[in-house]
Amino acid sequence: MTGAPLRWERREPPLEPVAVLALGDAVPALAAATRSRLAAGHRLAVAADGAALLVLGEARDLPWADGARYLGADGGVLVPTTARPLPAAALWRAALGAADGQVCVLVPGHALVGDRPVTGCDPAGLDGLGGPGAGGVPGVERVCEQ
DSSP states (O other): OTTOOOEEEEOSSOOOOOEEEEEGGGHHHHHHHHHHHHHTTOOEEEEEOSSEEEEEEOGGGOOOOTTOEEEEEETTEEEETTEEEESOHHHHHHHHTOOTTEEEEEETTEEEEEEOOOBOOOGGGGTTTTSTTOOOOSOBEESOOO
16 A cells, blocks of 8 residues: 555445544543443443543444544444545555454544454543543553453
8 A cells, every 4th residue: 555645535424433532632521421421331342542532332322522533434444434535444454454353443644453442341441531641642452341
C-alpha cells in the first residue's frame, strides 16, 4: 500500500454503530457515560490507553458523549459510521498489520490496533482516563477484564 494516501468519502446510508471512540479531551466525558451504562447493566467492551477510549457494544447500549465518534464495521475495520475510507477499509487493515482477533480502528488522523477488549468489566476501571498525566495514543490496551 506504499504511496496510497488515505482519503474519505461520505457514506450513505450510514453504517450501524457498533462502537464509540473518544480521543484526547473527549475521553473523560465518554468514560463517565460508559461508567453509567455499565452500572446500569449494559454489556460493553472497553479498551483505552490514556488518551483514547474505545467502547464496543450493541447500538442501543453504546454511551453518548460530546466529541466522541460512533463507528461501524467495514471490512474488519471500525470506521466512522458516515464515512468510507479509500482505498478500501480491508486494505488499510492489512497495511496496519492487524492480526486476526485484533480490533482495528481508522478515523481521520488516527489508526489504532490492539487486542479486542472483553465484555463485562468493572465501571471503576474507567476512573482517571483522560485526566492529568494521561499518555499519548501509542496503541490500545485492555483496561477491563472479566
